[in-house]
Amino acid sequence: xxxxxxxxxxxxxxxxxxxxxxxxxxxxxxxxxxxxxxxxxxxxxxxxxxxxxxxxxxxxxxxxxxxxxxxxxxxxxxxxxxxxxxxxxxxxxxxxxxxxxxxxxxxxxxxxxxxxxxxxxxxxxxxxxxxxxxxxxxxxxxxxxxxxxxxxxxxxxxxxxxxxxxxxxxxxxxxxxxxxxxxxxxxxxxxxxxxxxxxxxxxxxxxxxxxxxxxxxxxxxxxxxxxxxxxxxxxxxxxxxxxxxxxxxxxxxxxxxxxxxxxxxxxxxxxxxxxxxxxxxxxxxxxxxxxxxxxxxxxxxxxxxxxxxxxxxxxxxxxxxxxxxxxxxxxxxxxxxxxxxxxxxxxxxxxxxxxxxxxxxxxxxxxxxxxxxxxxxxxxxxxxxxxxxxxxxxxxxxxxxxxxxxxxxxxxxxxxxxxxxxxxxxxxxxxxxxxxxxxxxxxxxxxxxxxxxxxxxxxxxxxxxxxxxxxxxxxxxxxxxxxxxxxxxxxxxxxxxxxxxxxxxxxxxxxxxxxxxxxxxxxxxxxxxxxxxxxxxxxxxxxxxxxxxxxxxxxxxxxxxxxxxxxxxxxxxxxxxxxxxxxxxxxxxxxxxxxxxxxxxxxxxxxxxxxxxxxxxxxxxxxxxxxxxxxxxxxxxxxxxxxxxxxxxxxxxxxxxxxxxxxxxxxxxxxxxxxxxxxxxxxxxxxxxxxxxxxxxxxxxxxxxxxxxxxxxxxxxxxxxxxxxxxxxxxxxxxxxxxxxxxxxxxxxxxxxxxxxxxxxxxxxxxxxxxxxxxxxxxxxxxxxxxxxxxxxxxxxxxxxx
Numbered sequence: 001x002x003x004x005x006x007x008x009x010x011x012x013x014x015x016x017x018x019x020x021x022x023x024x025x026x027x028x029x030x031x032x033x034x035x036x037x038x039x040x041x042x043x044x045x046x047x048x049x050x051x052x053x054x055x056x057x058x059x060x061x062x063x064x065x066x067x068x069x070x071x072x073x074x075x076x077x078x079x080x081x082x083x084x085x086x087x088x089x090x091x092x093x094x095x096x097x098x099x100x101x102x103x104x105x106x107x108x109x110x111x112x113x114x115x116x117x118x119x120x121x122x123x124x125x126x127x128x129x130x131x132x133x134x135x136x137x138x139x140x141x142x143x144x145x146x147x148x149x150x151x152x153x154x155x156x157x158x159x160x161x162x163x164x165x166x167x168x169x170x171x172x173x174x175x176x177x178x179x180x181x182x183x184x185x186x187x188x189x190x191x192x193x194x195x196x197x198x199x200x201x202x203x204x205x206x207x208x209x210x211x212x213x214x215x216x217x218x219x220x221x222x223x224x225x226x227x228x229x230x231x232x233x234x235x236x237x238x239x240x241x242x243x244x245x246x247x248x249x250x251x252x253x254x255x256x257x258x259x260x261x262x263x264x265x266x267x268x269x270x271x272x273x274x275x276x277x278x279x280x281x282x283x284x285x286x287x288x289x290x291x292x293x294x295x296x297x298x299x300x301x302x303x304x305x306x307x308x309x310x311x312x313x314x315x316x317x318x319x320x321x322x323x324x325x326x327x328x329x330x331x332x333x334x335x336x337x338x339x340x341x342x343x344x345x346x347x348x349x350x351x352x353x354x355x356x357x358x359x360x361x362x363x364x365x366x367x368x369x370x371x372x373x374x375x376x377x378x379x380x381x382x383x384x385x386x387x388x389x390x391x392x393x394x395x396x397x398x399x400x401x402x403x404x405x406x407x408x409x410x411x412x413x414x415x416x417x418x419x420x421x422x423x424x425x426x427x428x429x430x431x432x433x434x435x436x437x438x439x440x441x442x443x444x445x446x447x448x449x450x451x452x453x454x455x456x457x458x459x460x461x462x463x464x465x466x467x468x469x470x471x472x473x474x475x476x477x478x479x480x481x482x483x484x485x486x487x488x489x490x491x492x493x494x495x496x497x498x499x500x501x502x503x504x505x506x507x508x509x510x511x512x513x514x515x516x517x518x519x520x521x522x523x524x525x526x527x528x529x530x531x532x533x534x535x536x537x538x539x540x541x542x543x544x545x546x547x548x549x550x551x552x553x554x555x556x557x558x559x560x561x562x563x564x565x566x567x568x569x570x571x572x573x574x575x576x577x578x579x580x581x582x583x584x585x586x587x588x589x590x591x592x593x594x595x596x597x598x599x600x601x602x603x604x605x606x607x608x609x610x611x612x613x614x615x616x617x618x619x620x621x622x623x624x625x626x627x628x629x630x631x632x633x634x635x636x637x638x639x640x641x642x643x644x645x646x647x648x649x650x651x652x653x654x655x656x657x658x659x660x661x662x663x664x665x666x667x668x669x670x671x672x673x674x675x676x677x678x679x680x681x682x683x684x685x686x687x688x689x690x691x692x693x694x695x696x697x698x699x700x701x702x703x704x705x706x707x708x709x710x711x712x713x714x715x716x717x718x719x720x721x722x723x724x725x726x727x728x729x730x731x732x733x734x735x736x737x738x739x740x741x742x743x744x745x746x747x748x749x750x751x752x753x754x755x756x757x758x759x760x761x762x763x764x765x766x767x768x769x770x771x772x773x774x775x776x777x778x779x780x781x782x783x784x785x786x787x788x789x790x791x792x793x794x795x796x797x798x799x800x801x802x
Contacts, residue, residue, distance in 0.1 A: 008080065010036040015084035016118075017077065017104055019091050023123065026295030026303040027090070030125040038080055040091075044070045045103040047150065052158040054151055060571045062147055064103065074107055081108035086116070088135060093119040093354060094311050095149075095561065096502060098142040105138055122360045123295055123305030145561035151571050152176055152553065159582060160541065167536060167589045169612045173514055177499045179537055180550045181507050182516055184492055185484055186526045186534040188445075195480035201235035202476060203227065205414060206469030207247060207405055213457035214469060217405050217414035224411040235473045245407035247414075247466045253402040258395040261339055261426035262436055263315050264356030265387050268494040269439065270310065271504055273387070275487035276435055278379050279522075279778060282486055282505040286310065288380045289357070298372050305360055306369070307384055311502050312354040317392070321358060325392040328362045333428055339394040358388040390430035397423040401456055405466060418456035442495070444488040445481035483523040497551040519774075521781070532593060532612070539590040541581055597622070602629035642669070642787065644780025645767050648689050648757045650674040654786070657773055666773070678759075684772040691754040694747055695721055698735075702728030709743055716740075716747065761785065 016037045018024050024039040031037070045064040047053030055061045066074055081087050089104050091097035098117075105115050116135030120127050153176050160174035203219040219227055222238055229235045263269065267286075274285040289310035295303035317325075326338045359381070366382040373381060399420050406413035421427065484492065490504050499507065508524065511517045516530030526534070537545050553574070559565035597607035606623035608631065621627040640656035643666060647653040653670035655678060666678040666686065679687045693708035700707055700720040707718040707730055720728040732740065759767035762785050768776060780786045 008036060008038065008076070010038075010080040010084035013084055015080050015087045017087065017089045017091070017101075019097070019100065020290075020294055022291070022303070023294040026123050026305055027120075027128055029302045030128050036080060036084065038077065040073055040077065040100065040104060041070075043067060043100055043103065044074055044077070044107065047154060052154050054154060054571075056575075059568045060151060060575075062151065077104065078108055081113065081115075084113055086114045088116055088118045088132065089138070090118045090120060090131070092311070093121055093309055094502065095142045095146040098139055099146040102138050102140070102143045120309075121354050122308040123293065124360045127360075141563045142561050144567045145557050148560050148567050148570050149557055151567075152574055155571070155575055155578065156544070159578060160537070160544075163540070163582065163586065163589070164533065164536070166586070167591065168533065169614065171614070172533060174533075174537060175510065176553070177493075177503060177550060178507055178510050179534070179545045180498060180547060181489065181493060182511055182526070182530055182534045183538055183545055184547070185489070185511075185517060185524055186531050188481055188484060189526050189531065191445075192480040192483065197480070198478040199230060200476055200478065201229035201232065202474050203229070203235065203238055203242065204472045204474070205242060206471075207414070208467035208469050209457050209459065210464065211457070211459055213459070215403075215416055215418075215454050215456055216472075217403065217416035217454075219412070220415045221406070221411065221413035232473075232475065235475075239471050239473055241410065242412060242471055243468070245410050245412050245468070247405050247407055247468055249403065249460060249462055249464045249466060250406045250408070250413065251402075251404040252460055252462055253404075254399055255401075256397060256399050256422065259398050259425070259427070260395050261390050261393050262387060262430060262439070264317055264358060264391040265384060266313050266315060266356060267311050267502075268313070268490055268504060270357050270384070271490050272439070272487040273383060273435055274380060275485065275490075276438060277383065277432065278376075279775075280376070280380070281508070281774070282490060283509055284376070284772075284775075285380065286505045288377055289384075291377060292381055292384075296369075296372055296377070298369065306364065306381055308356075308358050308360060309354050310357050311500075312357060313500070314354055315356045317358065317388075318355050321355065321362070322392065325362050325389065329389065329393055333393075336423075337393050337425065337428065339392055339426065356388075356391075357384055359385050362389060386430050390426040393426035393429065394423075396421065396425035396427045403456060403460065416454050416456065418454050438487075444484065444492045444495075483525060485522050485524065486519075489524060496547050497554055498547065500554070522778075528617070529612075532610075532617070535592045536590070539592050540585045541578070544578060544581070600627060600629050603627040640667075640669075641777050642780070643686075643773060643777050644762050644783075644785040645686070645776070646760045646762055647674060647676055648759055649676040654762065657777065664773075680773060684774060686759065686767065686769055686773055686776070688769070689757045689759065691751060693719075693721075694743070694750050696743060698730065700726060700728040701730060702726055709747060711747065716744070 013034055013036045016027065016031070016035055018027060018037060018039055019042055021039045021041065024037040028035075028037045044067060046067050047062055048065055053063050055063060087105075087108060089101040091100040091104075097119075101117050108115065117138045118131040118135050120131050156174055156176040156179075160179075161172065164172040164174055204216050205219070206214050206216050208214050219238070219242065221227070222241065227238060229238055265273070270289065271282045271285050274280040275282070280288070289307065292306045293308070293310055295305045298304050329338050362385070364385075366378060366385050369381065370378050399422050401418050401420075403416045403418070404413055405416070424431075482488070486508055489508060493499050493504065493507070508517070511524075511530070512519065514530075515527055516533060517524050517526050519525075543549055553570075556565055556570045560567060560570060591610070593610040594607070597609050600606040600608050600621040600623070603621060603623055603626070606621040606627050606629075608619040608629070609622050610617055610633070611620045617633050619631040619633060621629040640658045643655050643657055645655040645666070647655055647668040647670065650668060650670055650673070653668040653674055653676075655666040655676075656669050658665060658667050664680050664684070666680070668674040668676040676689075678689060681687055690710075693710045696707050696709050696718070698707040698718065699705070700722070703720065703722060703726045705720055705722045705726065705728075707728075708721045708723075709716060709718055711717075716732045718730040718732060720726040722728075735743075759769065761767050761780070763783070768779075771779070777786075
């Protein structure tokens, strides 16, 4: 691969620079010999990782450096740019892409060749050729907006995180948007914990028509009042009154209403729908969408972009795409199904730089592409395609009928509602009413319980007599606010105008990585550490980690992008108040957990204050080290999760997902009886079980212990058998040829004695190795194969090995 890249030439051609190799492959297909397409593989420059990287004495100017490992890419860029007749930078069409383009332009700026910016909202031949015909200069206002966001995030991370290290413990982090999201999650948890459950009862009854048809209605009036039944005795008394009634059909009220088609997908709506309907996390959704955008190999057609750019907050549909959709709908369903799509307006905070997320060609039906897509790619493309087509279709016409049944003499009334479809409209393609109702809800606290519709008899007449059938008394309890799911967290942030499409996917994963939250039954639950960190941040910096303030900052970023505000002014207005607050709180931090600290019973002088460690928190005397009185409180140790994978060694234990010093890994639940471990890849895929190493008679160059022989991706290698206490290694090529031949033969025999093992699930099916471990766990939980939570055993677990 490296030699191929080195041989690339742009002599007498136009150089086009993109971000990803797959995007380069797709674009290359549409262009002739006059172009060379090169992938930068993302950013080439960034602020330093181990320092803030802003010059506070020089207008907060950022100091960029080439990202370690990207030196070769930069050299190749400069070489190709010097050869080319011109340079077009076609990074992603957003602020992040503009910043990457600016860095690239600066690095190749020494060349006298013209350097322009082009943008593709979709990677199709027509879009690419049109973009190349309309090159523009790099928009420095967009670059400044991205720098402002990055500067704000750096200031929070590098100024507030050390405050947490001093007050709580090292290794914690604060983030401008991340900490506000954590605050929302924690405050919701407090609401749930403080919620007082109330008992209530409802009454429903079956009514029988003269034609012996039956329907159920609920009690809405009893003795002229709305029934408020708080216990079983009241419910039974009400049922006795109902039993004595004589019932007639008081009213039939049919009405026709239109059910509007769904909006096209924005990034936020796409992530929410993929979470609700497909069970995909935000990161997974965006990864799959990126693949569909950059191009999928469609056999003879070659690599083709299947959807438009997936980071957008606009619901706008371009005229060309709308025309194609209407033509498709007329041909597939009939003229009466054509809608006017795109009438709805984007939100006031929307940048509206791109169209909504849609298929690049509506004629490419999902079922036609199924053989070219992975299962998950197909599901997401199917979701996007159906949503776009439905958005461009006519509204559905629904007849809703309300029926009132009662006994006027006793002033008792029951009510039932039913509906029937008069014209399906967009429901021919998209009929997920649960998703549409979810999107229509403004609040994320309500899980959307609604009155159940019933099938009403066809023959109903006003004033007709009805017989009374079964009476159903049902006990219920008021429910606390719903915990956030990934979907509702995105919805809440979007409602407040916090963050941008490119940030949603990382917020939850960052909180999870920091062990501030856990995901249980698809609900986000703050850990005790997360609750403590949020309380301390809000107590000390109430203005900084405020929802409205964070939303206002998003508006400031938009002003910078529009040229209405300045980079330095925005950072200054943020940084100076923060430094003032920090200067006060560094010496006198507010720790709500210690507000009512009890007197130390051991020394009688100090107070028992909360202190934190990596394994949990405890109460310790404030006079430490003079008084060493301590009391345990809790543990931060994350509970292991059952993956549903059978242990390949003992065949009895389950493989549990654990977190060790070197990261997540799988360990047998029968430890210490069985100490089998399985590693995870960077994509959190379960790696095949490795065969045990061969212990050699070669001495470790560091400690003299025997060396272990293993075979990795790059061939045989030797490591000390005392790892991790000793990390000695020996280069395989440093051995004599005869010695290498001997140990290669030993390893071959060793492999035969340890054949590869197929990992199995508890139900006897092969483990889906192509899935991330979190998806495997979710699948196992939904199928009932494993329990939702597993208690952590007291004993220690063996260290994860390389």
